[in-house]
Amino acid sequence: MPILFLCLLCLIAVPSRASDLASLANQPYWQVLGHYEAAVPGARPGSSAIHDTGFFLAADGQYNAEHELQATLAAMQAPVGDAPDQHAKCRFPARRQWLASQLPALSPALAPIACPAYDGWRKAKSGASLLLANGYLSNPASFYGHIFLKFDDADNSNDLLHQSINFGAINMQGDSPLVYIVKGVAGGYDAEFQEVDFYRQKHTYGDDELRDLWEFKLKLSQDKLEQLLAHTWEIKNKKYTYYFFKKNCAFRLLELLDVTGSHYAEQANRPWLIPLATPVNIHQANPDAFSAVLFHPSRQTQFEFALNQLTGKALAAFYDIVAAAPAHAGWGALDSLPLAEQQALLDTLIEYGQYKKLGKTSNTPDWQHFYRQVLLKRLALPASETSVQGSIEKTYQYPDRPPSLIGLSVPLKRTAEQQITIRPAYYDLLDADVTHPLFSQLKMGEMVLQGKQQQWQLAQLNVIDVVAVDNSTPIQPHQMLGSWQIKGGWGKLAASQADSDRHAFISGGYGLAWRQQKQLMFRALPLAALQTDFQRVNPYFGMEGQLVLKATPRLSASLTWQYLHGTREQNTLQRREIDTRLVLSKQLDVRISKDIGNRTLSLAGNYYW
Structure with missing residues (x-):
C-alpha cells in the first residue's frame, strides 16, 4: 500500500x-x-x-x-x-x-x-570566506598553493574554532611525490570535500609548513549564503575524481560558489587552473566579490616580524643567546636591557622557539630546557600591550602577472634560429613575484619551438623544472641554506649539445645557498643526470652555480654556470649564461640573454596570459 x-x-x-x-x-x-x-x-x-x-x-x-x-x-x-x-x-x-x-x-x-542534523550544522553560520595558502615546494600537492572554504560562526568570536571545508585527494598514504604527480595528473585519486576545524588548518599550514594564509571574506546576501550552506551540506564527503591541473581544489570551490549564481567555474575554461590565481580570477570577474581580505601569518612570518623589531643591543643579545643555546645561554645581555627591550627580546625568543619547535618532545632535553627558561623569564615580566601577531599588518597583493607565458626570442645574429616558448605554468627565477616562494622556480609543460619562417620543430619539452631554496629565516649573517632542483623532459641537457642529442632526460641535485634579504641569492650544488634514447642510458655528473639579483620589482638578472661530464660518452657539456628581465607591464616583459659559451645574444618578448 x-x-x-x-x-x-x-x-x-x-x-x-x-x-x-x-x-x-x-x-x-x-x-x-x-x-x-x-x-x-x-x-x-x-x-x-x-x-x-x-x-x-x-x-x-x-x-x-x-x-x-x-x-x-x-x-x-x-x-x-x-x-x-x-x-x-x-x-x-x-x-x-x-x-x-x-x-x-x-x-x-x-x-x-x-x-x-542539518539545522544544528547550519545554526550560527553567518558568513563565508576563501582561505588561500601560499605555494609549498616541499609537497607536490601544494606546488600551486591551496584554497579552501571557511564558514564564520556568529556564536564564537575565535575564528580558530570555526569550521572549514577542504577539497583534496584522499587515500594517498604511502605514495611518493613522483607517484602522486603521475596519479594526480591522470585522475588516479578520489577526492572529497571534508569538514575540518580551522585551527587544524591553521596549524598545518601556518605552524608545520610555515605558509601564510590569506582570508578573502565573500560578500554574500543572506539568500546566497543559504544556498551555499545548503549545497555544501549536500556534497560533503561525496567522492569526485581528482585531477591535479584542472579538476582540483580551485575548480571545485569555484563550482561550489556557482550555486550562488556566480558562474566562476563556467568562466574557468582553460585546461589548467591554479589555486594561487583563484582570488585574482574572482576579483577580475567580480571586483565586488570580497568585502575584506585578512592576513593569518605563519610562525615564520611572526618570528621574522618580531626579529625585525629588535635593534641595537637587543638584536645583538638575541644573536648571542641563540648562538650559545641551548647549553650556555648568555642571559647576562638580557638583564642589562631596559624593560621594554627585555620584553621584546623574550617575545622574539618565544617566536623563535615556536618557529623552530624547540619545546616539542622531538627535540633534545637541552633544547626543551632552554625554551622553558625563555618562557619562565617572560612570565616574570609584565605583559606587553600588543602581541606579535596582532601587530602584523599586511595588505594582499594580487599576482603581478597572469600564470601562463608565450614568448618569441630573436637572436641578434641573422644566421641563428628564432625560438617560441610556451609555458602553461608557472614562474621562473626572474619572473617569480611576491606570491611565490622566494628565489624559486616552478615550470611545468614548457615547450620550446625552434626554426625560421615556415620550418619549425620542437626543440625542448620540460615536463617539470623546479628550483627551490630553503626559505628558513637565517639566524646568523652568513648562514647557508639548503637548495635543490629537479628537471625532466625531452631535449638537450645543455645548449652545447648537438641537435641530434635531443633525448629524454632527468636531472637533479642538492646543495647550499646564501641569500641577502630578498635581493640577492647565490647557490651551488652537485648535479646528476640521465639521458636516454630508450636504447641506452647516458649518465652525467657535474656542478651548477647560480647568482640571482632582484635589483628592483621591475628589473632582475641571473648568471648561471653549469658543467656536466658524461661517463659513458666521455663528453663534456657546459652552460654559461646571463639573463636579464625588464617588466614593461602586467602582461609584458623583455629579456636579453647572453650565451657566453656559444657567443650568442638574443632578445625575447614575453606575453603573460
Whole structure:
C-alpha cells in the first residue's frame, strides 16, 4: 500500500508533461546542483562529476539528470517518518529550495521540515570566506598553493574554532611525490570535500609548513549564503575524481560558489587552473566579490616580524643567546636591557622557539630546557600591550602577472634560429613575484619551438623544472641554506649539445645557498643526470652555480654556470649564461640573454596570459 501511494503521488506531483520535466532538468542551476558536466565544451551535459551513490536518488542519477530530478521530486513528497535526517528534504536542502522556487504549485509539498542534523550544522553560520595558502615546494600537492572554504560562526568570536571545508585527494598514504604527480595528473585519486576545524588548518599550514594564509571574506546576501550552506551540506564527503591541473581544489570551490549564481567555474575554461590565481580570477570577474581580505601569518612570518623589531643591543643579545643555546645561554645581555627591550627580546625568543619547535618532545632535553627558561623569564615580566601577531599588518597583493607565458626570442645574429616558448605554468627565477616562494622556480609543460619562417620543430619539452631554496629565516649573517632542483623532459641537457642529442632526460641535485634579504641569492650544488634514447642510458655528473639579483620589482638578472661530464660518452657539456628581465607591464616583459659559451645574444618578448 505505501508503494502504491508513492507511485500515485509521483504521477500527480511532477510536472504534467514529460517535456516540462526535461526542460526543468536541463536548467543550468539543476546541472550545477547535480555537478553534471559536458563531455565536450558546449555539448549537452552528461554524467555527474560526483561518483558517490549517496549523492543520487535515481539508480542512474549520475548519468541522467532528468531521472534524478524525477526521483528527487518523488522523494521530496514522501512521508517523513521517524528519521527525518534521512528524508530527501534534509539530505538535499539546496535541491528543495530551488524546486520550491521553480514549482510554486508544489510549494506545500516542498515546504521545509525540521532537520535536526542539518539545522544544528547550519545554526550560527553567518558568513563565508576563501582561505588561500601560499605555494609549498616541499609537497607536490601544494606546488600551486591551496584554497579552501571557511564558514564564520556568529556564536564564537575565535575564528580558530570555526569550521572549514577542504577539497583534496584522499587515500594517498604511502605514495611518493613522483607517484602522486603521475596519479594526480591522470585522475588516479578520489577526492572529497571534508569538514575540518580551522585551527587544524591553521596549524598545518601556518605552524608545520610555515605558509601564510590569506582570508578573502565573500560578500554574500543572506539568500546566497543559504544556498551555499545548503549545497555544501549536500556534497560533503561525496567522492569526485581528482585531477591535479584542472579538476582540483580551485575548480571545485569555484563550482561550489556557482550555486550562488556566480558562474566562476563556467568562466574557468582553460585546461589548467591554479589555486594561487583563484582570488585574482574572482576579483577580475567580480571586483565586488570580497568585502575584506585578512592576513593569518605563519610562525615564520611572526618570528621574522618580531626579529625585525629588535635593534641595537637587543638584536645583538638575541644573536648571542641563540648562538650559545641551548647549553650556555648568555642571559647576562638580557638583564642589562631596559624593560621594554627585555620584553621584546623574550617575545622574539618565544617566536623563535615556536618557529623552530624547540619545546616539542622531538627535540633534545637541552633544547626543551632552554625554551622553558625563555618562557619562565617572560612570565616574570609584565605583559606587553600588543602581541606579535596582532601587530602584523599586511595588505594582499594580487599576482603581478597572469600564470601562463608565450614568448618569441630573436637572436641578434641573422644566421641563428628564432625560438617560441610556451609555458602553461608557472614562474621562473626572474619572473617569480611576491606570491611565490622566494628565489624559486616552478615550470611545468614548457615547450620550446625552434626554426625560421615556415620550418619549425620542437626543440625542448620540460615536463617539470623546479628550483627551490630553503626559505628558513637565517639566524646568523652568513648562514647557508639548503637548495635543490629537479628537471625532466625531452631535449638537450645543455645548449652545447648537438641537435641530434635531443633525448629524454632527468636531472637533479642538492646543495647550499646564501641569500641577502630578498635581493640577492647565490647557490651551488652537485648535479646528476640521465639521458636516454630508450636504447641506452647516458649518465652525467657535474656542478651548477647560480647568482640571482632582484635589483628592483621591475628589473632582475641571473648568471648561471653549469658543467656536466658524461661517463659513458666521455663528453663534456657546459652552460654559461646571463639573463636579464625588464617588466614593461602586467602582461609584458623583455629579456636579453647572453650565451657566453656559444657567443650568442638574443632578445625575447614575453606575453603573460
